[in-house]
Amino acid sequence: MAGVHTHIGAYHILHGVDLVVPKGQVTLLLGRNGAGKTTTLRTLMGLWAASQGSIRWNGQDITATDTASRARLGVGYVPESMAVFADLTVAENLLLAAHKASRMEDVDAQRLQWIKQLFPAVETFWHYPAGKLSGGQKQMVAVARAVIEPRELLVIDEPSKGLAPAIVANLLEALKEVKRQGTTILLVEQNLAFARRLGDQVAVMEDGRIVHAASQADFIADQAAQQRYLGLSL
Amino acid sequence: MISRLLSHDLPNSRALAFILGVLFLALLFAPFWVPSIKALNLAAKVLIFILLVASFDLLLGYTGIVSFAHTMFFGIGAYGVAIATNAWGPSWSAVITGALAALGLSALLALAIALFSLRVRAIFFAMITLAMAAAFQTLASQLSEITGGEDGLNFRLPELLNPSTVWWEGNPFGINFNGKMLTYYLIFVAVLLLFLALLRIVNSPFGSVLKAIRENEFRAEALGYRVVHFRALSSVLSALFATAAGVLLALWLRYNGPDTSLSFEIMLDILLILVIGGMGSMYGSIIGTVIFILAQGYLQDLLRMASGLAKGIPFLPALLSPDRWLLWLGLMFVLAVYFFPQGIVGRLRDKKQ
Structure with a gap:
């Protein structure tokens, strides 16, 4: 993303975001509440239109590409707060995200098995309406949905929010595996203890801008930057 | 076998399955047991409205689109048959041509409305459909040379479907095996x-996408589905099924x-039936239609009886007067x-879970 501005109604939320998400790495997008992290992700997905600046994907300009086409380029998006389709069953939720399959039998069985192992709730509640699940279970379904097929980029908005530690551990395992398979990840996360075990790059937002970008190793070493931008040290 | 026919969307409630089974048998044998022509008319109306309401459910219940133009498509179907048989005489080719032309016109109109207006907010879309429906109604009554204007069109159907055509001379228990019965079974x-x-459609992967869109269009879009395309297709399909219901209505009447x-009253009836029966479950259209049409047909008789029984008690007979049937229907609604916010079917299924 280069110089991206986003307006939502009369509000000017992003003021020229420059963000590079290197291929095959995990980029953490950090910042205080209201800094514009979620808006950045939504603009990246095309859910909000960028009013200025450009968004490039593998060298190709996708600023004007609609959301559905961006998703079909190989982007999995996990919106914040348990974004499942409540009226659909867990199975239907997953199948929706599998573009190459129209029936469950067409989904890669090995991958499905792997997902069910990582997220037991997915298997247990396979035929239940996703809306009846608990918050943590919904979150697992949402992440499982995003990884049902190999993606090139995974965009995840605060996946660990409100989850029990044991489930966060599973989530970490899943994302590590996804990363190992070569998927690029852009992760917004407040739970730094969780995020730092995945991250390669760090970008910090403030008032709709990226104010600091570094490798995670450098950022962890830089106590002053942590204090300045996050008000804490890792 | 039954599960496959129903696209594995079973009633999921013993009570519901029982009611549906009884209704199925009752409608299947209606010509043999209903006591009067009026009752058989109601049975046919029930059948046609089940289809009409179910097609509206595809739009409102499954896709979350509020449209007031549904009776327009219903009318196009009925006018298609009426105008064609009126012009070309009572032949099968006229009926089929009329029906096909109606289906084509409906598909085009639905597509046009969808592409022009599905991008706008739901309330504006509803207003646009309302305007279209009103314009079409005016058109139908103004173009009296073609449509018969306010008086409408009386027309004849192919010989086989005529009530005077008797295809079995036997007349056991006073049951007539005539063209009317054949039309009923058609x-x-x-x-x-x-x-x-319709059940197959809503339970297909396409149906899941529609439900996803109904719940959150942005999420559906972020999963890679072009919401506008799916909404347009749903509108067109729903319009086609409504047109088919209109064709059947013309054949019956x-x-x-x-x-x-x-008329706009029919549009309101469809809405009420769907809400009473339960949106987003095809079976709701069956339960809702039966209750509503029976109430429409028999509430007046029932009230007349109740009013007679209440004679002598002050105030009550007036309240139960048959002329007040709409008041009671409204109260029922x-x-x-209040008691079944998810409709009767939603309530029955919830109990099970």
Whole structure:
């Protein structure tokens, strides 16, 4: 993303975001509440239109590409707060995200098995309406949905929010595996203890801008930057 | 076998399955047991409205689109048959040509409305459909040379479907095996097949996408589905099924006019039936239609009886006067919405879970 501005109604939320998400790495997008992290992700997905600046994907300009086409380029998006389709069953939720399959039998069985192992709730509640699940279970379904097929980029908005530690551990395992398979990840996360075990790059937002970008190793070493931008040290 | 026919969307509640089974048998054998022509008319109306309401459910219940133009498509179907048979005489080719032309026109109109207006907010879309429906109704009554205007069109159907055509001389228990009965079964089979087709549609992957869109269009879009395309396709399909219901109505009545198939009252009836029966479950259209049409047909008689019984008690007979049937129907509606916010089918299925 280069110089991206986003307006939502009369509000000017992003003021020229420059963000590079290197291929095959995990980029953490950090910042205080209201800094514009979620808006950045939504603009990246095309859910909000960028009013200025450009968004490039593998060298190709996708600023004007609609959301559905961006998703079909190989982007999995996990919106914040348990974004499942409540009226659909867990199975239907997953199948929706599998573009190459129209029936469950067409989904890669090995991958499905792997997902069910990582997220037991997915298997247990396979035929239940996703809306009846608990918050943590919904979150697992949402992440499982995003990884049902190999993606090139995974965009995840605060996946660990409100989850029990044991489930966060599973989530970490899943994302590590996804990363190992070569998927690029852009992760917004407040739970730094969780995020730092995945991250390669760090970008910090403030008032709709990226104010600091570094490798995670450098950022962890830089106590002053942590204090300045996050008000804490890792 | 049954599960496959129903696209594995079973009633999921013993009570519901039982009620549906009884209704199926009752409608299947209606010509043999209903006591009067009026009752058989109601049975045919029930069949046609099941299809009409179910097609509206595809739009409102499954896709979350509020449209007031549904009776327009219903009317197009009925007018298609009426105008064609009126112009070309009572032949099968006229009926089929009329029906096909109606289906084509409906598909085009639905697509046009969808592409022009599905991008706007839901409330504006509803307003646009309302305007279209009103314009179409005016058109139907103004173009009196073609449509018969306010008086509508009386027309004849192919010989086989005429009530005077008797195809079995035997007359056991006073049952007439005539063209009217044949028409009834034609409608029965058509409604059954089209209803099963609708069940198949809503339970297909396409149906899941529609439900996803209804719940959150942005999320559906972020999963890679072009919401506008899916909404447009849903609108067109729903319009086609409504048109088919209109064709069946014309076959049954052998008459069509603005009040029979285009009126705004029918649109309100469809909405009420769907809300009473339960949105987003095809079976809701069956339960809702039966209750509503029986109430419409028999509430007046029932009230007349009750009013007679209440004679001598002050105030009560007046309240129960048959002329006040709409008041009671309205009251029933309010109670239904209050006690079954998810409709009767939603309530029955919830109990199970």
